[in-house]
Amino acid sequence: MGSERKAPEPCSIVIFGASGDLTARKLIPAFYHLCKEKQMPSAFRIIGFARREKTDESWRNELRAALDQFSRTKPVDEKVWQEFSANLFYCQGDITDAAAYKKLEERLTSFGSGPLRENLLFYLATLPSQFGEVVEQIHRAGLLNKEGSAWQRIVVEKPFGHDLASAHALNRELTRFAHEQQVCRIDHYLGKETVQNILMFRFSNSVFERLWNRNLIDHVQITVSEKLGVGQRGGYYEEAGALRDMVQNHMLQVLALIAMEPPVSLESEAIRDEKVKLLKSIRPLGPDDVARQIVRGQYFAGTVNGLPAPGYRQEPKVKSDSNVETYVALKLFIDNWRWSGVPFYLRTGKCLPQSASEVRIQFRPTPHVLFAAQCDLKLDSNSITLRLQPNEGISLHFNGKVPGMSLGVRPVRMNFSYDAEFGAYTPEAYERLLLEAIAGDATLFIRRDEVETAWKIVDSIRAGWDGKPLTNREFYAAGTWGPVAAEDLLAQSGHVWHEPQQLT
Ligand code: BG6
Numbered sequence: 001m002g003s004e005r006k007a008p009e010p011c012s013i014v015i016f017g018a019s020g021d022l023t024a025r026k027l028i029p030a031f032y033h034l035c036k037e038k039q040m041p042s043a044f045r046i047i048g049f050a051r052r053e054k055t056d057e058s059w060r061n062e063l064r065a066a067l068d069q070f071s072r073t074k075p076v077d078e079k080v081w082q083e084f085s086a087n088l089f090y091c092q093g094d095i096t097d098a099a100a101y102k103k104l105e106e107r108l109t110s111f112g113s114g115p116l117r118e119n120l121l122f123y124l125a126t127l128p129s130q131f132g133e134v135v136e137q138i139h140r141a142g143l144l145n146k147e148g149s150a151w152q153r154i155v156v157e158k159p160f161g162h163d164l165a166s167a168h169a170l171n172r173e174l175t176r177f178a179h180e181q182q183v184c185r186i187d188h189y190l191g192k193e194t195v196q197n198i199l200m201f202r203f204s205n206s207v208f209e210r211l212w213n214r215n216l217i218d219h220v221q222i223t224v225s226e227k228l229g230v231g232q233r234g235g236y237y238e239e240a241g242a243l244r245d246m247v248q249n250h251m252l253q254v255l256a257l258i259a260m261e262p263p264v265s266l267e268s269e270a271i272r273d274e275k276v277k278l279l280k281s282i283r284p285l286g287p288d289d290v291a292r293q294i295v296r297g298q299y300f301a302g303t304v305n306g307l308p309a310p311g312y313r314q315e316p317k318v319k320s321d322s323n324v325e326t327y328v329a330l331k332l333f334i335d336n337w338r339w340s341g342v343p344f345y346l347r348t349g350k351c352l353p354q355s356a357s358e359v360r361i362q363f364r365p366t367p368h369v370l371f372a373a374q375c376d377l378k379l380d381s382n383s384i385t386l387r388l389q390p391n392e393g394i395s396l397h398f399n400g401k402v403p404g405m406s407l408g409v410r411p412v413r414m415n416f417s418y419d420a421e422f423g424a425y426t427p428e429a430y431e432r433l434l435l436e437a438i439a440g441d442a443t444l445f446i447r448r449d450e451v452e453t454a455w456k457i458v459d460s461i462r463a464g465w466d467g468k469p470l471t472n473r474e475f476y477a478a479g480t481w482g483p484v485a486a487e488d489l490l491a492q493s494g495h496v497w498h499e500p501q502q503l504t
Pocket of ligand 1: 226245357
């Protein structure tokens with residue numbers, strides 16, 4: 001990961017489910033930007049595969065309109081678009097129809113017998129229940145070889161199942177005709193610059209790595225808060241909930257990167273081994289632990305940004321008596337040498353007062369409260385905040401003397417900001433992830449055992465909730481920081497949640 005690598009090899013990319021939102025909003029804008037930044041292979045083709053009747057031309061026109069809307073840089077560069085769009089093709093077909101794959105194979109063969117026919121990236125932007133079918137069909141059409149010098153890879157998106165058993169089944173389906181090494185499971189959080197920087201920050205700075213253990217760290221807080229409610233995604237969310245939607249993947253990934261041991265090398269397997277080891281050392285949760293250590297919540301109507309916001313149960317496609325959690329807070333322990341006894345608090349929710357993701361490392365207080373006694377103040381203990389988004393950066397908080405004759409003390413902040421240091425370079429997570437998939441670097445993709453270990457944790461929490469409807473204490477007004485029980489969770493150990501930092 002990270003270092004300069006050789007130019008990616010020419011290849012063709014096939015997007016299954018190409019009529020969907022993901023293609024228009026994320027995939028095509030990401031490929032366009034990779035093209036603009038001259039990161040794409042010297043030759044490439046992108047084929048959209050979907051059921052609706054379209055020509056190459058009409059698909060291109062549709063994508064152009066989408067790009068005008070969703071591109072992170074505007075206006076769209078005409079010259080780059082002309083060059084890029086000449087490589088876009090459409091293949092109409094039903095995912096279950098062998099003849100459609102034959103047509104796809106012919107289209108690929110029309111690109112010649114070289115790498116554009118042989119090096120293939122299959123992006124499955126379809127329902128997970130269709131993954132098995134697509135993989136089998138591309139195998140039968142002779143497009144997926146387990147051996148050989150050319151490469152073929154399959155990219156899939158979450159959800160990877162809805163519990164351990166279904167994830168297991170899905171993984172079995174995916175690897176029936178492909179090797180595990182050919183499967184790229186995307187967690188878009190791993191494509192974010194700031195998430196990638198966690199390992200860099202930890203393992204290239206001796207100053208910080210020395211502090212990174214139970215002797216100095218009191219506790220860790222990971223917050224991923226969102227202002228928006230579930231909006232139009234009620235149907236999906238009713239099946240998911242915050243635990244499956246955010247904790248199983250993004251939050252446990254961030255936790256693993258924050259807490260894992262140094263890998264033996266920067267090889268993808270070495271890094272993923274350490275992440276799995278960390279996830280496996282999270283203390284198992286029985287039903288009593290769930291009652292004590294996990295808080296869930298659901299928003300009711302409130303005010304966000306000064307505007308009225310509906311409650312979750314009033315959102316479209318949500319049951320009027322739904323017990324699905326839109327908020328979850330967890331107190332986890334990692335039973336290993338480095339972290340024994342250090343609580344890791346994680347929280348995420350919809351309709352909270354801010355959209356922000358950050359990790360706060362809270363250090364132990366000074367052994368003796370010398371100044372606090374003098375100043376009649378409760379001194380803040382030191383902390384480091386890694387701001388994943390927005391205002392990406394890192395801050396170190398410590399206490400400083402207020403200038404003047406008295407012994408006034410005040411918390412102050414040393415701040416590193418990505419924008420100030422490097423300029424506003426904010427590639428979308430998908431740009432990085434698609435490039436890694438083409439290059440064949442698996443570091444940023446989730447390995448099978450990672451997914452399954454994370455599901456084990458989530459399943460144990462769901463088992464603790466099983467059959468228990470939400471109680472009054474578990475509701476929170478839209479626009480507030482979640483249910484009071486989440487405050488109590490930390491108060492038991494004398495801790496408080498810190499609101500994500502808002503930089504001015
Ligand atoms: C997705 C979830 O995986 O991540 C969404 O399904 C959530 O519910 C989103 O809003 C958050 O991603 P980001 O990049 O906006 O923090």
